[in-house]
Amino acid sequence: MLDITSTPLKSLLHRRRPGYSLEAPFYLSPEIFAADMETIFQRHWIFVGVEPDVPEPGDAMVVDIGGTSVVIVRDDDMNVVAFHNVCRHRGARLVHDYKTTVGNLVCRYHAWTYGLDGKLMFAEHMGENFDMSCHGLKPVHLRSLEGLLFLCLADEPPADFDDMAAVMAPYLAPHDLRNTKVAFEMDIVEPGNWKLTMENNRECYHCAGNHPELTVPLFAEGFGFAPESLDEAGRLQAERYSCLVNENHGDWEKAGFPSRCQEHLDDMVTGYRAERLPLDGDAESHTLDTKAACKKLMGKFTNHKMGALHFWTQPNSWHHFMADHAVTFSVLPLDAEHSLLRTKWLVHKDAVEGVDYDVENLKAVWVATNDQDSTLVGYCQTGARSPAYEPGPYSPHTEMLVERFCNWYVGRMTEVHGL
Structure with a gap:
């Protein structure tokens, strides 16, 4: 374990001021970035993709989390499993493509060959006393939450995944993600620390002035507002929104679609x-x-007007599930000042491109929103480099969920290291 007890990180964590943004080193320091990777991304459940990424036996997907490469495979029994992407011979990277289809996993270096279950099947010239059963691929903890895939690189993963899954499975099940397909996906390298990307996502304070495409269907009020600052039109809009929430939650839940807020962001x-x-x-x-965007609805839906299910997980994901399609987002840190944002658009597996949906229409809102958010994250990263930067106050009405993300992060960093 990285020893942070005598580093500046310890004092930075201890003096973190609640209700304020983090100090600049949290966004700039390579040493703190290394601590983030070891403490957060090596020890927690990380969202990495969806079961439709590997729909058929032999389909494989590679996910890199820092210096750790993992290959996710659909095996012959249709189970989704994960292994360290490292040959057990001399450590060569085993699978080189982001997505591929294989019969077996064959190392390009010396042709050591592994089955889709990770067992070593072939290793030439190793002598008669060589025990192949001792040299299978090293497994990685993998959980599917109704088709959403989470990895944990720790030997002992957090046990409360089951608690989250018990609550969230009924919310996600109606969308039947296992019977969808990835209609489009894209990667953006955002010019900012991973925490800035997550903080930007955890509020909609910035939405009205920066996301004209997104805020046509989306109520910014769903992510907080200050009642005392509203004019008459704003007050009426907020009241209308509140009534819609109450009415729709009741109707949706009677129809078998759990809807009411479940929140455990920092506890x-x-x-x-x-x-x-x-x-x-x-x-x-x-x-x-x-x-x-898609004529063929997902899962159990028969009505297009079913709102949008928002699902966030710490430390690295958010998702939007509608009746016709879903959009998933994962954030993977690259270095102290750059992050990979991976977005996937899902539609019913039988939907036909050009007949049931048009890809450009499907992706337009979130392609624009991602680009706008990337620019905003870059502004914050640039500002953090300035000697004039100091932690600023969060709005208690519109940035309370940013505060809960920071609470979670500081809490995990201190608890794991016993600080």
Whole structure:
């Protein structure tokens, strides 16, 4: 374990001021970045993809978390399993492509060959006393939450994943993600520390002035507002939103779609938040015209107007699930000042491109929103480098969820190291 007890990180964690942003070294320091990778990304459940990334036996996907490479494989029994992407011979990287299809996992260096269950099947010239059963691939903890895939690189993963799963499975099950396909995916390298990307996501204070595409169907009020600052029109809008939430939650839950807010962002190791929120007017989905992007609905849905289920997990994901499609987001740190944002758009597996959906329409809102957010994250990263930067106060009405992310982060960093 990285010893941080005598480093500046210890004092930075101890003097963190509640209700304020973190000090600049949390966003700039390579040493703190290394501590983040060891403490957060090597020890917690990390969202990395969806079961439709590997839909058929032999399908494989590689995920790199810092210096650790993992290969996720669909085996011959249709189970999804994960292994360290390292040959047990001399440590060569085993699978080189992000996504591929294999019969077996074959090392390009000396052709050591592993089955989809990770067992070593072939290793030439190793002598008669060589025991192949002792040289299988090293497994990685993998859990599927109704089709959402989470990895944990620790020997002992946090046990409270089961608690989250018990609550969230009924929320996610109606969307039947296992019977979807990835219609489109894209990666963005954001010019900022991973915490800035997450903090930006955890509030919509910035939405009205920066996300014209997203805020057509989305109520910014769903992520907080200050009642005393509203004019008459704003007050009426907030009241209308509150009524819609109450009415829709009741109707949706009677129809078998759990909707009410579940929030454990900073009081669980595996922190999460979820709520099904209404969309404005006649909106059906996150599209430019607010209408459904896919004619073939997901899972159990028969009505396009079912709002949008928002699901966040600590430390690295957020998701939007609608009746017609879903969008998943994962953040993977690259270095102290750059992060990979990976976005996937899912539709029913039988939906036909060009007939049931148009990819450009499907992705337009979140492609624009991701680009806008990346710019904003870059602004914050640049500002953190300035000697004038100092932690600023969060809005108690619109940035309370940012505060809970920072509470979670500081709490995990201090608890893991016994500080």
